[in-house]
Amino acid sequence: MQPEKKMKLRRNLIFSSVAALLALNFIIGARVYSDSVKSRRDRLSVYQSLELFSQVLNMIHREYVDADKVAYRDLIYSALRGMVGSLDPHSEFLTPEDFKDLRDDTEGSFGGLGLVVGIRDGFLTVIAPMENTPGARAGIMPGDRIIKIEGESTEKMTLQEAVHRLRGKPGTKVTITIQRPSTGMVRELTLTREVIEVELVRDINGKKEFPLIDRNVGYVRISQFGEKTARELRAAIRKLKDNGMRGMILDLRWNPGGLLDQAVEVASVFVPKGTVVVSTRGRTLFQNSVRRASGPGDLLVTQDGERMPLVVLVNLGSASASEIVAGCLQDLGRAVILGEKTFGKGSVQSVLPLPDGSALKLTTAYYYTPNKRCIHREGIVPDVVVPIDEDTERYLLLKRTPGGLDSLPENERVRAEMVEDIQLSRAVDLVKGLLRFQERVVRANSG
Structure with a gap:
């Protein structure tokens, strides 16, 4: 190959490499800039949302008719419950009292009905009754919905709140209303809480x-x-x-x-x-x-x-x-x-x-x-x-x-x-x- 052609080929190769590097640099720079802009927008959105939250919080605290319902901690805890509860049925905000109950569940014995429950399709639902417990003896089945506890609807209860109400001192009674979705059957049961011990x-x-x-x-x-x-x-x-x-x-x-x-x-x-x-x-x-x-x-x-x-x-x-x-x-x-x-x-x-x-x-x-x-x-x-x-x-x-x-x-x-x-x-x-x-x-x- 002639020296001139070699030189021209080398120049073309160098030019192509530089062009590719410049293009890559441009793409990366644009991406970084875009991410930076997006990050700034996200931060701005957070600040604006927090400002809105603060305004609403203060308006409620200052102007709501029942003054005994608007303590700042109560309002914020309620807002946190709503925010976390909107994610899925298993996520929840736990107050210090709820958190203590959760620790007690894993560390000690408790009185209950022997019902493992969860939220399904928006309803408090029995996953399974434990064998040889009040819930099992009452004929409660997987898929049954607990629509009331002590006459109060469970529709807006968090899972932790519902569990807390079902449990209590062994020997005490609790009244629940059960609905069976497949048949539409609704029945009210008064059950006595027991210490739940399960043979594994x-x-x-x-x-x-x-x-x-x-x-x-x-x-x-x-x-x-x-x-x-x-x-x-x-x-x-x-x-x-x-x-x-x-x-x-x-x-x-x-x-x-x-x-x-x-x-x-x-x-x-x-x-x-x-x-x-x-x-x-x-x-x-x-x-x-x-x-x-x-x-x-x-x-x-x-x-x-x-x-x-x-x-x-x-x-x-x-x-x-x-x-x-x-x-x-x-x-x-x-x-x-x-x-x-x-x-x-x-x-x-x-x-x-x-x-x-x-x-x-x-x-x-x-x-x-x-x-x-x-x-x-x-x-x-x-x-x-x-x-x-x-x-x-x-x-x-x-x-x-x-x-x-x-x-x-x-x-x-x-x-x-x-x-x-x-x-x-x-x-x-x-x-x-x-x-x-x-x-x-x-x-x-x-x-």
Whole structure:
């Protein structure tokens, strides 16, 4: 190539590089300028909004007709409740009194009705009644709405306020009005509060003996995810294996959830160590996390190293930690999920203390299954859908509660005693079918 052409080519290359750099610099500069302008506008908007808030606050304080309702702290707390409550049903501003109640809930015992509640579609809704509690014995079911507490509408109550009113000294009474959306039935119940103590892991008879329910099929019911749930589950599986278990049913129906750590530990009983169980994702990196299985790995294996079939039962009363376990085992192909769609409570609430003793309970992330499915509002759809009608569900709940059927009239009690748990029956059939399939595969491979 001639020297002139080389020089011209080099000049063109240098010119193109400089032009590209200038263009990139212009784009970055424009973006920075745009962000800066946007930031200034946002700050200006905040200042203007705060000025408006301050004006309204002072106008109310100065001119509202009832002077005893306009203390600055009360007005500001009310405004904060409204602001945070508008975000979602699980976020709320907690006054110092509410924050103390929340701490008491996690640190001590309390009197209550045994109802796990949440806000759904704007209504105070029962997620699940705990077994052998006043709410369960009264026949309250998942999805029922509590529309009044002591004659007062719950329409504008925060979740924390409603929970506070339902709880109280053991032995005291509280009157609630229940509405069942599917039938429109409305009834008023007066219940006596009790100290709520829940057995976490039980067998088919509500005890801790763990017999096989059909020759070689084991059954374990988890009522809630408390501090000892995973430990008790491992002990139950050891008993069942000693009795000759070759396949298992894990019943998470009417389990409203509990501790995240226990959900991860329970899932760890059935999957290899290091497997992703659940992840959380929020707006900040601090809220993003991945929880993996720990421990020795899958305990449901035979002496030959074959994985035992596992069926997990779920329904509308299965929420939060229950959905984490079911979603994990479903995504990993470790279990067949059978029953009805779960509740869909898959959000993370962080409690952020504030200087005056109040706190902000704020949704900061969502839970995701190993296959990145969002649990919140979506729930877990079973692999095998087996619906049951409301009467059957109510009778099954009462049968699980010692003395529960005694609350029924005699003719209805006889009918309830004859009700079949078709979801459990289908689960047993499914485990037996999977065992037969495994046997055929083994025979084919050995032949």
